[in-house]
Amino acid sequence: MKLRKTAAVAVAVLALTATACGGKEGSAGDKPATKPGDAAAPQLPTYTVASGVDLDSPTFKKAKERGKLIIGSKADQPYLGFEDQATKKRSGFDVEIAKMIAAELGFSEDKIEWKTVDSKLRETAISTGQVDYYVGTYTINDKRKEQVGFAGPYYLAGADLLVRKDETGITGPESVKGKKVCSITGSTPLQEIKKPEYGAQTIELGKYSDCVQQLLTKQVDAVTTDDAILKGYAAANSGKLKVTGKPFTKEPYGIGMNKDDKALRGKVSDILDKFEKDGTYKKIYEATLGLSGSAYTEPPALERY
Ligand code: GLU
DSSP states (O other), X not given: OHHHHHHHHHHHHHHHHHHHHTTTTOOSSSSOOOOTTOOSOOOOOOOOOOOSOOOOOHHHHHHHHHTSXXXXXXXXXXXXXXXXXXXXXXXXHHHHHHHHHXXXXXXXXXXXXXXXXXXXXXXXXXXXXXXXXXXXXXXXXXXXXXTEEEEEEEEEEOEEEEEETTOOSOOSGGGOTTOEEEEETTOHHHHHHTSGGGOOEEEEEXXXXXXXXXXXXXXXXXXXXXXXXXXXXXXXXXXXXXXXXOOOSOEEEEEEEETTOHHHHHHHHHHHHHHHXXXXXXXXXXXXXXXXXXXXXXXXXXXXX
């Protein structure tokens, strides 16, 4: 019974974000933005599927043998990693980055199997081979590097706060003392906001969309995670929520994969490098994240190891 209720709430939130995405604040990357005064929305690039790819990577070889690539992603982050519950179509910045990499590895879109993996299960899903690689607002850090490998970074985000539009008391991380702040298990912003110096009362849930729902229904005062994610929720719930705009951590995003698969890690870094240089990355950005109000910035320098 309890489970059913949780599922119903999750679906309701997703339906809400999906509907809102088609509304006047833009789309989750799929449909053109329809903001009043907007010229034609930026178009997504298309990716040429490479042929005859050969790579001395155990992950790649396994994928080639099974004839499809299994990619881990988020499903409830508009403009980043979003799954439309009606059509099952995925959209967003991370989804496009994942498809761009797949094409260079020789896998067309119909040869991709998407697996939704929320933050707390990422390391397990990657290290046990449930996914070939993972693209989902995944911060590179040393602790995670003990369990998974990272190619990137391909984007630099920062933890911020999402509040209701009429909120005046919370203006940044210095004003969350005694406030109910929601974040999700297994995420770096949750670890940060739990530090005693903030004095927040933290609420820990499994999905960001559940935190957003609690913010809308006034069960919590704020949601914390990366600014890029929060701007997506603000845009998808137009008029109801806002981001305080004072990032207080650095969250460099990486593509997560098997820790020991150095060949795949090197190849994915090469792919990121190629498409950052030829403008494809920027096009993706402008047709996805750019629509939620995150102005384009050059990607951070790749860190190979
Ligand atoms: N980038 C942060 C992390 O990897 C927060 C976003 C997320 O949970 O995916 O923990």
